[in-house]
Amino acid sequence: MYGTRVTVLGAGIVGAACARELAQAGFDVTVVDRGGAAAATTSHGEGNVLVSDKGPGPELQLAQLSRRLWPEVLAAIAEGSARGAEAAAAVEWEPKGGIVVATTEAGARELSAFAAAQRTASVRADVLDADALADAEPFVTRDHTAALHYPDDAQVQPAAAATALLADALATGATLRTGCEVLGALTRGGRLTGIHTTAGRLGTDLCINAAGPWSGDLAARLGAPVDVRPRRGDVLVTTPLPPTVFHKVYDADYVGAVGSSSEDLQTSAVVESTRAGSVLLGSSRRRVGFDDRLRPDVLSAVAAKALRLFPGLAGVPVMRAYGGFRPYVPDHLPVIGPDPRLPGLWHVSGHEGAGIGLSVGTARLVRHLMLGRPTEIDPAPFRVDRPAVLNAAAHPGSEETV
């Protein structure tokens, strides 16, 4: 593959992870972003590396692959150079484990059935009785009906994770072009041969659409639309506290909210601390396009749900809030693979709220698919030509672009 030019469109964590894997495989990689690297969705999330919120199926397989790869990838980056060691340390890899708490009887029944199914797929999910929960999280509500501990859940500082992956790609020979917006595809004989950008034309052999929530717009510009839409989320950040929250703690509603397709507001409590001592409080899900207006009622709902889990936090000040857009696909599965309508174009997107965690497994999958090698998990469920992805494709095929 030496010399094959791959252009990765999007320098978020998925693009960065792909750039790294492909540069290591010998591709000639260029990463292009309209803004700055890791500056949009990647740096507006919580940094989840989760297996706990996924039921058996292809996404869980991707999550398990990613969870296995994360420590290996960070170790490899750290061993590469002194800069790499610094970058890997800044990722703040924290295999802290997750704790899921149900507060209703119905929630407890659902949670235990969900965990039983997960265990058949080799997910570790340990039941915590009231004492064990109080030991693990002394400040969590006593008013709960069930609690499970997922030792394999982890957390990273997402922008630093993307920076480490991208810097490693650049050190391996990839190039980065920021502030460069894609305007359209250059094609010849029905095959993509390059892209037309605000910085001029860029010839390429393969092109990866890794533009996260903007993947739908970008795909349409390239003449091969896919149904990836933005789904907004908001996070509250408290002032720094002494150690108060020790795991990623969320309520059992979270799994339902993640899996829902409603346009309306879905909130569920996700509470965790960062190394700096701040507590991050999520989460919300709304389909409002790219509307980035602050919605105090949403923040209020997030706060109320979080206080149900940690009533003792009522007096803690929130000092900032941030919101971002997740790349949402109607069937809640990532889109990973070549676009059969436009040879040369690949889509790697649609990870919704799990892109940070799933990035490294996704990138490994892309590398093996591009090289024609056997893959560690079945890529078929993520293929581009499935109904949920191509529904938006009013005009399949490409247009000749000047």
Add this chain to the structure above:
Amino acid sequence: MTTRVPRHVAVVGAGPAGLAAADAALGAGARVTLIDSAEQPGGQYHRMLPDAYDAAHPERLQHGWHAFDRRRRRVLAHPHCTWLPETTVWALERPAPEETGPPRLHLLRGPADGAGRTRHTLDPDALLLAVGAHDRVLPFPGWELPGVFTAGAAQALAKGERVVVGDHVTVAGSGPFLLPVAAALLEAGSRVSAVLEANPPSTVARGWSRRPWELAAQAGKTGELAIYTSALLRHRVPYRTGRTVIEARGDGRVEEVVSARLRPDWSVVPGSEHTTAADALCVTHGFSPQLELPLAAGCALRTTAAGPFVDTDDDQRTSRPEVYAAGEITGIAGAPAARAEGAVAGWIAGGGDPAAPAVRRLRRSRDQGRAFAERLARAHPIGAAWPGWLRPETVICRCEETDYASLCRAACDPAGASPRVAKLATRAGLGPCQARVCGPTVAELHTRLSGDPADGLPVAGPHRRPIAQPIRLGELAAPPEPLPHHAPRTPPKKESSS
């Protein structure tokens, strides 16, 4: 017969601009809700330019006070005014793009450190922002030591609490604010060792002497400067130009300061360093407008040599429908200009006739104030070479203790150079003050170091704070309560509020 329902104007900030705005809006027949985080109106009135000159000058202070006090009483006693003291606007909620009108205000009422704050919302017909500015201080080695004050804080301590900040106080930085601060310190009983203006006499003189007709319109200001200068002379305080403090040293608090001669671009003249004993240091490099609420409202900014300010038209309208701005957020021009801006904004926001002769006079007075502000900015610019006195270990963000070397590393890594990503990596600006102190400095340094890298969506500007003031989780979780005297869109009740 139909009665005209008066317009409802929400005025945020009860300093000189906000109070004048409330007064004018009431005069235009509007109903006014006046909001301030303090217990009393006045804002940072005594700390602001150029009324700051009045502070150490009793009869001027009294004169200013009487006018202010008359206005304060008139506004607060007005039957159509609701005064909301100890109230913060923690968020502004913009309407949907297809809707017109100002954003919804989200308020917290009650003492900031009290437990009983309540949450409210307010939907006025017009929003008038007059939230003012705060001190800007450039970092230098040792500026995080106890005993280093912003000039504004030192003056507030001296004037408000009569605190003697030290027996060997150095006042340093740039701008005419140095003089009243020094005078206030002297009055409170501190001993001031020296006042150091970083700009050389040539720069200061060029700023003050150009276009003298503008200065004539602000009659008295140069005379006031002379009064302060004579106060310094009386106390034998040396006033030096072209010199500044480049380091503060001490074991646990300030014990000595190192000053140095500066070239016009503020590069340090090698060998000119001089160390003096000091137990306090007061520093000012001008003022930063408080832009979080204007940005939350969606107001466009204009970029000036002195930094970004809210862009307004001739009637103080911002780029957003029914959102007006007055005072220091539109430019650092001092209390008289702020009052004039406030009065224009309040009159127009309240539904007054834009062609009224009184408004024409106010606009003129405002324009003279703005010309004066430009003169100040020209006379006391921040020299481009100031980062020369930073060292790798110099703290830039005091909340998170981020040093200069970390900023340099982040800015020079192409994979992590976007401002938002660099902020998360260095943590500069993420602490309790939410970049109010270091934000403009970090933004400036980052741009210089990285060559203005592409940012994310949305752009991580140093003034962007969607949560404008901290709010406790319990307060946020509770639903908003109705505000007293605020039945929506109905004529006001005939009762005065306290």
